[in-house]
Each structure stands twice: as structure tokens, then as C-alpha cells.
Amino acid sequence: MSKADTGDTAPSQRFDERAAKALTESMSVLDARTFSDLRDEEFLVVTPTGTYTVDAIAETCTCPDALHRAPDEGCKHQLRVAMARGERPIPGWVDCSAIDDGLGQHLSADPRIVTADGWTEVLDVR
Template structure:
């Protein structure tokens, strides 16, 4: 999934971003309202939001990648098309900017 902030549907609103899935489908995520236009959010309403919201939160640095995550498996494109830094929690509970070694 790729998170973009400059597509026409969301341009000019820093709280709304577009998420393009691997299949090419486009969803709109509103971080202010914590909503997404995907079917999961529209019909199931998961407690922590859908995968598009989570991807967006990681991409803009609003939520750090958990310390237990395999950082080698993190998509190299995460955060590439958004402002802000991708963050990661360390094993010691601190938050750091995620960089690929």
C-alpha cells in the first residue's frame, strides 16, 4: 500500500490522505475522524481501524512501529510520499526515527 497526500481527492487537507492498494484501488483516510472509505471500515468498523488507517498512521509518524515488529520486513516505501518521519519504538520504550541500515 502506498500513502499519498497530494492526490486531487485529498490535496490541501493535511488530515486526509489517499491510500492506494496493491491492486490499484484507492481509499481515502481521514485521520481527524479516524475513518476510511474501504469496505472493512464501512461494514465491520474494527476497533483499531482498518489496515489503511494503520498504514497511514505509521507513514506520517502519528503512530510508531511497535518494538516487536521485524524491521527488516518494513516496506521500504513506507513514508516515502508523506511529510513527517516514520517512527519506531525501541526495546527500551523510546521512540526513534526509523532508518534503514
């Protein structure tokens, strides 16, 4: 377990519409273990409307939102990758029944959720 950052103004603590979509919309995140054409820290995000490549090191995505609007916190695909890998903990107040069942399904890392006491733990969505 690790102590979560509790600063309300920290970017990682904001939870906007993109973050909500990243958590609830149907998306599959694939890494080099499941899709061999990818490099380390590169992910394929498959959605019902398209397939996008997220580079976690360069902090880029090939989707139109990332390419044309470049949101400060990243597009929903970048956020999905970060949440699925446990790099961005899910706020504890989130309705867990609304989380997409596929979150973290194809990755070796686990999504994490902030507990009431400010720690994080593995989120069991399966």
C-alpha cells in the same frame, strides 16, 4: 525523541493481523502535498487492489473493512497512515526487513519505532 506509552492493554500497543498487514503490504500513502484534491488530514492510500481515502480527523476510510466491519483500531489503511506519519510507533520487536519499503515515502512526517529503552526514534526504511 519521546517516551513511548508502555501499557500492554492500551489500544496503540496491540499489534494484530491488520496492523501487520498495514506494515508489510505494499501501500502508498499520499497527502495534499502530492495529491491536491485532498484536504488537510485526508490521505489517499493506493494499494495493488484498490485506492481508498482515509480521513484522520473523522477516523474513517472508504474501504469495505472500515465501512462494514468498523474495527476498533481502524482498518489497515488507517493504521498504515498512522504508522507512516509516526503517530503510531512501530513496536521494537518487529522484523524490520518485513516492513514495506514504501512506508512513509510520500509524506513529510517519518515513521517511528520504539527502542529497547522505551523511547521512539525515526525508522529508516529507505
